[in-house]
Amino acid sequence: MNNNRRILLKGTLAAGAAGMAISAGLLTPKAVMAAWPKAAFEAKDVDSALKAALGSASASDSSKIKLKAPDIAENGAVVPITVTSSISGTESISILVPKNGMPMTANFNLGANTEGYISTRIKMGKTSDVVVVVKAGGKLFSTKKQVKVTIGGCGG
Amino acid sequence: MAKSIKVRAKVKSGVATIKCLINHPMETGIRKDKKTGKLIPAKFIQEVACEHGGKSVLNAQWGGAVSKNPFLSFKFSGAKSGDTIKISWVDNKGESDATEAKIK
Structure with a gap:
């Protein structure tokens, strides 16, 4: 993963919830993580x-x-x-x-x-x-x- | 944010007990600053993961209602002294940290 791509990902993070779920997964080194269930925590x-x-x-x-x-x-x-x-x-x-x-x-x-x-x-x-x-x-x-x-x- | 995680891992008859403390403000986003009356933006850990021998032993999803500087303890079997565990977290701002610890 190069630097530009990482910056782009951080940008998406600020932009929206969908981007947030995806980038949270990608930014975590080596760990297999499920997307954070936003709906459950905001209920x-x-x-x-x-x-x-x-x-x-x-x-x-x-x-x-x-x-x-x-x-x-x-x-x-x-x-x-x-x-x-x-x-x-x-x-x-x-x-x-x-x-x-x-x-x-x-x-x-x-x-x-x-x-x-x-x-x-x-x-x-x-x-x-x-x-x-x-x-x-x-x-x-x-x-x-x-x-x-x-x-x-x-x-x- | 380096070194935000403190880990104590001990094994007793094959069952490892992991205790960890994470340094994190855990702001809910609904609290107001007493001086300015403005909302303090949310900043809380959303996901915590623990791996042992390449396998996930715990994957936690947290909301803002977990206490500041969270404490977490859990147990798993199949560990032996000298094994390495890896603990990592990610918050809602995209910040993250990871650490490795040896089981005693």
Whole structure:
């Protein structure tokens, strides 16, 4: 890839969303990446976010997914979330916060040897459920937990 | 943006636990600058990938709701001590970084 081509790609990036998806893929060295699902992350409600990201919004509750999140988060900007899925053949784990403006927070596609375990930190605007959706064998499973977000630091 | 990724990788009975911290502002694009009242433009990581032995072990897509200076931890099997893993990210401005780390 020569320099001119690279500049051209960066230009396309600024120009539009379609260009963005393509150049994001090309600019990443050696990594095989799927296009970033813009529709899923910009969706305003959980169902349409799930449809855009995973193709379906019908998830059944499962006790095989363990979601570890604080009961009360004093700082909504840093809420630690740990997800452990013991469903065999877990393909992807998605984290959604229904009361955030854009519920879709993160989507993790796991490789064949990757265990159903993800730990990360997310932002929450206000008290809300945290919904975790696991895709395994073409089906969706979900679990949720409420996290209270206290603003102002005076305890809720 | 070099050296934005810190990685700790440890293997225990064939299962590697990877922990990484990425230095990144993660602006959502809906936050206002307190002094000027203007919106701070969005700048957040969209994709994170991890490879081990040429195979993808994790491919994450993130929105602006992942915390600033994101932390990520995951596990995968089939690794041994001394193996190299590669972690890379791309944000919505097209910036990217990649690093390699040895599993301890």
